[in-house]
Amino acid sequence: MRLSMAKPLLPSPRKRTVVLISGRGSNMMNLVEAARAPDYPADIVAVISNRPEAAGIPWAKAQGIPATVIDHKAFKGRDAFEAELDKALTALDPDIIALAGFMRLMTPPFVTRWQDRMINIHPSLLPSFKGLHTHEAALAAGVKIAGCTVHYVRPEMDAGPIIGQAAVPVHSHDTAETLAARVLAAEHRLYPHALRLVATGKTSVRNEKVIISEDVNVFCPLISPGLAATN
Numbered sequence: 001m002r003l004s005m006a007k008p009l010l011p012s013p014r015k016r017t018v019v020l021i022s023g024r025g026s027n028m029m030n031l032v033e034a035a036r037a038p039d040y041p042a043d044i045v046a047v048i049s050n051r052p053e054a055a056g057i058p059w060a061k062a063q064g065i066p067a068t069v070i071d072h073k074a075f076k077g078r079d080a081f082e083a084e085l086d087k088a089l090t091a092l093d094p095d096i097i098a099l100a101g102f103m104r105l106m107t108p109p110f111v112t113r114w115q116d117r118m119i120n121i122h123p124s125l126l127p128s129f130k131g132l133h134t135h136e137a138a139l140a141a142g143v144k145i146a147g148c149t150v151h152y153v154r155p156e157m158d159a160g161p162i163i164g165q166a167a168v169p170v171h172s173h174d175t176a177e178t179l180a181a182r183v184l185a186a187e188h189r190l191y192p193h194a195l196r197l198v199a200t201g202k203t204s205v206r207n208e209k210v211i212i213s214e215d216v217n218v219f220c221p222l223i224s225p226g227l228a229a230t231n
């Protein structure tokens with residue numbers, strides 16, 4: 001009699017993820033923390049900053065994560081900087097590049113080379129309030145709901161297929177600082193979730209829109225100002 005043994009299911013390898021930063025690096029730190037969970041589908045294999053003074057670099061090193069600076073100011077132009085960045089990335093062989101406060105616009109050839117493997121977080125509900133000073137712009141517009149967006153990177157700044165968004169209320173007495181803090185807390189919830197979706201292959205881009213397989217439908221409207229204010 002022959003006994004047939006079921007093949008053990010091999011866990012899919014964690015997706016090699018490189019995080020690009022320019023400064024504080026709180027989103028990068030948050031992704032690193034999320035990736036500590038053994039069942040998290042992405043592994044943060046390196047951190048690269050284009051600014052030598054980025055606070056996230058010593059932090060990543062202290063965690064044992066390879067962290068390097070490629071100072072854009074040390075290069076003659078954008079192309080030379082990107083060639084060096086591309087060399088470093090190619091050597092790391094990433095499945096995913098996660099921009100987290102990376103404050104450098106990239107040329108179309110660079111973006112196209114990493115198309116659909118490069119994602120970004122932006123502190124507004126895109127397509128509203130692209131660019132810098134998003135919280136000031138949201139307050140000036142008088143919107144009652146603000147938030148953040150994770151999207152695939154495209155050559156146009158703060159554009160590209162949207163993977164996920166998180167919304168927060170805007171309060172009447174908000175300043176750019178109080179709103180930024182609330183949005184940042186939402187960013188820290190959204191980015192690990194969005195990276196998980198990408199790393200598990202649940203996102204695909206069709207006609208420049210992201211299709212999520214196994215969409216979870218929760219009906220949970222954020223109403224701002226809260227209903228209690230009128231009751």
Ligand code: GRF
Nearest residue numbers: 024025026027101121122123
């Ligand atoms: C975040 O608000 C992010 O959305 C934006 O830049 C900021 C970076 O913050 N792109 P940190 O460096 O991750 O703390």
